Amino acid sequence: MNLTAQVRKQLHSSGSTPFLLDVNLDFPAGFTVLFGPSGAGKSTLLDCIAGLQTPDAGRIAFNNDLFFDHDAKITLPAQQRHIAYVFQSLALFPHLSVEENIAYGLTQLATDERQQRIHEITSAFHIDALRQRRPAQLSGGEQQRVALARSLVTQPRILLLDEPLTGLDAGLRRKILDDLRSWNAANNIPILYVTHNREEVDAIGERIVTLEHGRVQESGHPGQVLDAPRSLALAQAAGFENLLHGVVLEHRPADGVMRVALSLSNRELEIPLGAAPAGSSVQIAIRAGDILLATEPPKSISARNILPGTILSLDLRGSLYIVHVDAGLVFTVHVTPGAVRALSLAAGQRVWLVLKTHSCHVVV
Amino acid sequence: MNWQALFLSVRLAATVSFVLLLLALPLAYWLAFTRWRWKFLLESIVALPLVLPPTVLGFYALIALGPRGFLGQLWQKLFGHSLAFTFTGLVLASMVYSLPFAVQPLIASFEALDRRLLDASAVLGASRSRTFFRVVLPLSLPGLLTAVVLCFAHTLGEFGVVLMVGGNLPGITRTVSIDIYDRVQALDYAGAHETALLLLLISFAVLSVVYGVNRRVWSPWPAR
Numbered sequence: 001m002n003l004t005a006q007v008r009k010q011l012h013s014s015g016s017t018p019f020l021l022d023v024n025l026d027f028p029a030g031f032t033v034l035f036g037p038s039g040a041g042k043s044t045l046l047d048c049i050a051g052l053q054t055p056d057a058g059r060i061a062f063n064n065d066l067f068f069d070h071d072a073k074i075t076l077p078a079q080q081r082h083i084a085y086v087f088q089s090l091a092l093f094p095h096l097s098v099e100e101n102i103a104y105g106l107t108q109l110a111t112d113e114r115q116q117r118i119h120e121i122t123s124a125f126h127i128d129a130l131r132q133r134r135p136a137q138l139s140g141g142e143q144q145r146v147a148l149a150r151s152l153v154t155q156p157r158i159l160l161l162d163e164p165l166t167g168l169d170a171g172l173r174r175k176i177l178d179d180l181r182s183w184n185a186a187n188n189i190p191i192l193y194v195t196h197n198r199e200e201v202d203a204i205g206e207r208i209v210t211l212e213h214g215r216v217q218e219s220g221h222p223g224q225v226l227d228a229p230r231s232l233a234l235a236q237a238a239g240f241e242n243l244l245h246g247v248v249l250e251h252r253p254a255d256g257v258m259r260v261a262l263s264l265s266n267r268e269l270e271i272p273l274g275a276a277p278a279g280s281s282v283q284i285a286i287r288a289g290d291i292l293l294a295t296e297p298p299k300s301i302s303a304r305n306i307l308p309g310t311i312l313s314l315d316l317r318g319s320l321y322i323v324h325v326d327a328g329l330v331f332t333v334h335v336t337p338g339a340v341r342a343l344s345l346a347a348g349q350r351v352w353l354v355l356k357t358h359s360c361h362v363v364v
Numbered sequence: 365m366n367w368q369a370l371f372l373s374v375r376l377a378a379t380v381s382f383v384l385l386l387l388a389l390p391l392a393y394w395l396a397f398t399r400w401r402w403k404f405l406l407e408s409i410v411a412l413p414l415v416l417p418p419t420v421l422g423f424y425a426l427i428a429l430g431p432r433g434f435l436g437q438l439w440q441k442l443f444g445h446s447l448a449f450t451f452t453g454l455v456l457a458s459m460v461y462s463l464p465f466a467v468q469p470l471i472a473s474f475e476a477l478d479r480r481l482l483d484a485s486a487v488l489g490a491s492r493s494r495t496f497f498r499v500v501l502p503l504s505l506p507g508l509l510t511a512v513v514l515c516f517a518h519t520l521g522e523f524g525v526v527l528m529v530g531g532n533l534p535g536i537t538r539t540v541s542i543d544i545y546d547r548v549q550a551l552d553y554a555g556a557h558e559t560a561l562l563l564l565l566i567s568f569a570v571l572s573v574v575y576g577v578n579r580r581v582w583s584p585w586p587a588r
Contacts, residue, residue, distance in 0.1 A: 052483050078486040091484040095502045104498075105488035154488060 001029040003158055003190045006058040007048050011041060011214065021045060021055075021214035027158075027190040031181075031204050033222065034194045036211035036234065042194045043088075045211070046160045049192070050085045051078030062157055084151030085160040090143055092135040098146050099131040105154040121153040125179055141172045148176070152183060159184075159191040170199055170318070177203055210234055235363045240285035241332040243363075244269075248278050257304065257357055260284065265328030270304040271360040285361045288334040292354035293323065295343050305355035307331075311347050314340065321345075327353050365558050368535055369543035376451070376539060377519040380458045381512050384466045387459070388511060392470035393496065410467050413460060422528025425457035429529060449531045457529040458519050465514040473507025474500065510574050517570040521563060 009021045021041040034042045047053040049060055051067065054075060060068040067076045093101050099118060106114045122128045125145045135143055144164055151159065165173045184191060193204060201208060201222050208225050210217040212234060218225045235243060246260040246269065257270040260282060269284065276282045298306060309327030321340050323333045331353055335345065345351070391410070395403060413421055429447040430436045435456070439447045447453035477500060485495040501508070523541040530537030532546070540559055547556035 050483075050487055052486070078483075079489050079491060081487075082489070083487060085484070085487045087480050087484065089478070089480050091478065091480040093481060093484075093499060104485070104490070107489075107494075150488070 084156035235285035388466035396474035418524025
């Protein structure tokens with residue numbers, strides 16, 4: 001159960017400079033998240049694996065079955081790869097009912113078995129009641145379930161998911177992911193899941209591969225990869241709400257830090273000692289959830305960066321408050337509703353931002 | 365009212381629409397999806413009847429269909445009679461004349477299709493022909509209707525090509541528009557008016573159907 005994809009393909013996306021998609025990846029059974037900013041080549045990679053686009057060079061194989069081999073001039077048509085692919089647009093056939101959509105890939109089966117499979121998949125994804133409806137009569141979440149069911153009912157060897165759950169709220173997304181996870185507990189196939197949404201990555205866990213400009217940046221466990229992003233685009237995609245510019249003032253090897261003067265303000269930060277020499281400019285990514293808020297100047301605390309500021313605004317978004325604080329620069333901070341209540345935080349209030357040195361990530 | 369001429373015109377229009385559709389469907393499908401670099405040449409040929417005077421088209425059709433023409437000789441060998449001044453010859457010439465009216469609406473509706481639907485069909489294992497009949501065609505029905513109706517209306521009213529290729533044989537090649545011309549030549553204005561008004565009303569009704577079903581305003585030119 002292993003998909004190997006060596007893909008080289010020149011991409012000419014409109015509005016940006018052409019770049020080369022050049023990856024060499026292994027996908028074992030289970031979830032692998034393909035993460036990266038839009039235009040990084042994620043969807044193109046899936047299209048190549050599915051057989052909808054042809055790489056310029058490389059080799060794609062599943063176990064011993066060759067899908068594509070440039071040197072041997074082999075290209076298996078998409079129809080024969082036996083892969084399931086759920087597009088971002090879902091691509092449900094608008095003129096067919098839910099049941100006809102799901103039956104679309106099952107023409108080879110006898111009627112009895114086809115009915116049996118449709119019955120199983122519609123109950124697994126909780127869409128029995130929708131079988132006679134048209135896609136236009138379904139909610140977003142229902143359409144996503146139908147698209148998954150239509151793909152999985154064919155018992156594919158590989159499942160490709162291109163942001164299939166965007167636009168759903170976190171609760172619904174988690175439910176659908178749970179259904180998908182229990183489906184794969186029985187089937188155990190490689191699932192490639194493209195997203196640029198950090199919440200989805202956290203909900204899926206397992207493995208992650210980050211792509212940028214057609215190259216693999218990093219791979220590993222989501223926690224390791226996304227919590228210390230090495231590039232600006234990745235930091236933006238990974239949900240680092242605070243991206244600051246600064247100039248390195250000095251290195252302090254004895255303390256394991258360097259001091260950085262933040263541009264557009266007279267504030268300084270201590271950040272982990274890095275390669276950037278004194279005098280060079282750096283960008284620093286800080287996650288909004290990694291910043292602490294205090295209503296009094298904190299004392300006896302290990303965090304090295306304490307910046308006084310004023311609350312500009314508080315916005316309730318789902319289960320957290322997004323707080324904007326003017327501390328020379330505007331910082332975005334995430335706070336729980338409980339903390340807002342306990343500290344009686346309000347706009348205009350004087351606060352202190354507390355930042356651990358290691359919450360400040362230098363990105364390039 | 366010359367019912368014989370009207371009946372002939374309707375028969376001609378129906379035959380041309382049907383046969384042309386069988387030809388236009390694959391041609392339009394290919395033109396909509398091919399990446400062939402010279403396809404613009406073929407598109408230009410398809411659009412030629414829109415700009416050529418019917419007499420020019422009719423002239424070349426007459427030469428091709430005549431006893432010395434390529435098609436005429438082939439037909440002579442196969443069926444033992446000539447094509448010029450026959451109903452079949454009229455059908456062939458009218459097909460060329462109405463080609464853009466069948467092909468362009470089909471190309472427009474094929475190009476408007478969401479390509480991901482075709483991708484989804486392929487990934488689900490459907491062959492190209494199954495994709496065409498199960499996805500492309502059902503979703504292109506408005507374009508199909510537009511093509512048929514415009515072909516029908518356009519052939520119903522054609523004059524120049526018929527005159528060049530068909531001549532004026534009652535019951536064989538004398539269509540309504542020829543009949544109207546004959547009546548005006550003979551100063552029978554009342555008779556001409558009767559037929560002309562009927563043709564006007566039919567054309568209006570037919571176009572109303574197209575625009576009623578299809579909200580997109582249609583143009584015979586490729587949408588670029």
